Amino acid sequence: MRGASRASLAEARQQLSAAVTSAAAARTLGDELFAVVTLLDAEPAVRRALTDGSRPADARTGLARDLLSGRVGDATLDLVATLAAGQWSSPADLSEAAEQLAVLSISAAAERGRHLDDLEDQLFRFGRVVAGAPELRTVLSSPDVPAEYKRGLLDSLLEGKATPDARYLISQAAVHPRGRSLDASLTEYARLAAQWRERLIAVVRVAIALSAEQRDRLAAVLAAAYGHEIHLNVIVDPDLVGGMSVRIGDEFIDGSVASRLAELRRRLAA
16 A cells, blocks of 8 residues: 555554454444445445545445444444545555454454454464465365355364454455465464554474574564564475574575575585
8 A cells, every 4th residue: 555545544443443342343433344345345436536635524434324324333434434534546445454353353353352362373473374275276266166155164164263353354255365375365364463462473494493582582682673562373394304484574584404405505506
């Protein structure tokens, strides 16, 4: 998102923080916001009308209330009205903002239920499962597979293995991909879940699993370096031979033996 859209989203997020008064309220808000996203994606004319900067803000918020009154709760109605009153760089940014707020609402519910860590881990790990299982990825990503079949398949795969909030977001990502691959959507949802608590995600690849003490020490070192709390997603990759690599956003820190050996081979061949 560009400047105007980012500012409008930031204002709506502040309102969201005040609206998630309980886990139940947060889940209702998230569910209704996802329904709004589906509506906006299906109706480009509505999206354009709600983001038309040449129309007065009152007219845009009035349209939002007319469309949704009686279909969503007051908290969702007020939040969408705030979105409609904002300035947007493109109509598509409105849908993206509503989706981000929906994921943040579910993250708030997870936080109040004391399983936000589980939500982040389960989104990341299921994304890894999907990335490594082409047949499963094809079924869950195909627009020709009915939504109910996808939900049933996910229920059978995740029963007892993921929290209800994680299962809900995974199902949303599969049923409403919004032009993204499933694993890309899960990565984005995990990023937003971490963002709710204002912390960064570090994807760490190691040759041998880290102990709890090593994980805590690494998280503390990275937090001190980046000035944010860090959530670690650790992947055991024997091909590294030794050491580790760390990716935080667009930054990549490679301290693996494999990378050093590859660099040595490049120098010898030069």
